[in-house]
Amino acid sequence: GESVGLHLPTLSVQEGDNSIINCAYSNSASDYFIWYKQESGKGPQFIIDIRSNMDKRQGQRVTVLLNKTVKHLSLQIAATQPGDSAVYFCAEWKNRDDKIIFGKGTRLHILP
Amino acid sequence: DAGVIQSPRHEVTEMGQEVTLRCKPISGHDYLFWYRQTMMRGLELLIYFNNNVPIDDSGMPEDRFSAKMPNASFSTLKIQPSEPRDSAVYFCASSLWGEDIQYFGAGTRLSVL
Numbered sequence: 001g002e003s004v005g006l007h008l009p010t011l012s013v014q015e016g017d018n019s020i021i022n023c024a025y026s027n028s029a030s031d032y033f034i035w036y037k038q039e040s041g042k043g044p045q046f047i048i049d050i051r052s053n054m055d056k057r058q059g060q061r062v063t064v065l066l067n068k069t070v071k072h073l074s075l076q077i078a079a080t081q082p083g084d085s086a087v088y089f090c091a092e093w094k095n096r097d098d099k100i101i102f103g104k105g106t107r108l109h110i111l112p
Numbered sequence: 113d114a115g116v117i118q119s120p121r122h123e124v125t126e127m128g129q130e131v132t133l134r135c136k137p138i139s140g141h142d143y144l145f146w147y148r149q150t151m152m153r154g155l156e157l158l159i160y161f162n163n164n165v166p167i168d169d170s171g172m173p174e175d176r177f178s179a180k181m182p183n184a185s186f187s188t189l190k191i192q193p194s195e196p197r198d199s200a201v202y203f204c205a206s207s208l209w210g211e212d213i214q215y216f217g218a219g220t221r222l223s224v225l
Contacts, residue, residue: 034213041218042219046215100157104154
């Protein structure tokens, strides 16, 4: 079936280093992808999105890369800070009339 | 705007009791979503509304679950009767047509004993 999955359930990164969180998707028809951040006790919060006609999109300290050939999505966080500790979800959306599907999440742990 | 507001933040109840979760979407948003989050299954979409009309309830697990949206500023998710396996965090989210970003509330943590 169609699914959005994550390669690693937990990622530990030294403070100040760059973090890379990966995500695989199975439906080549998906045309919109979102990364959400969920801090403990809070709801998911939008970080950045990308459409299938793009390969890369940059935000403040974050970059999303999309490789449609291998159906892979990644979130890069530059100069990781303690406040980046959270669970990160990728989500897939085929079109506006369809449901968004969330992956199970990757926990990012920042080492001092 | 205060964002999506959910109440209560925590709910503890006994098996068999009725539970009602409440949500106030962001003013002006015309989509409202109810999600359930568990460790085992992650974030699951239960139902969503467009302009107060339920569009897709295929994620609602059983007839024990029901959701209503009587007006643009209020929605409820009801579980009757509740069971221990319903224990989870329930999120409400809203979005604006034309913008694909969903804004989530802080969630209701439900514990059914």
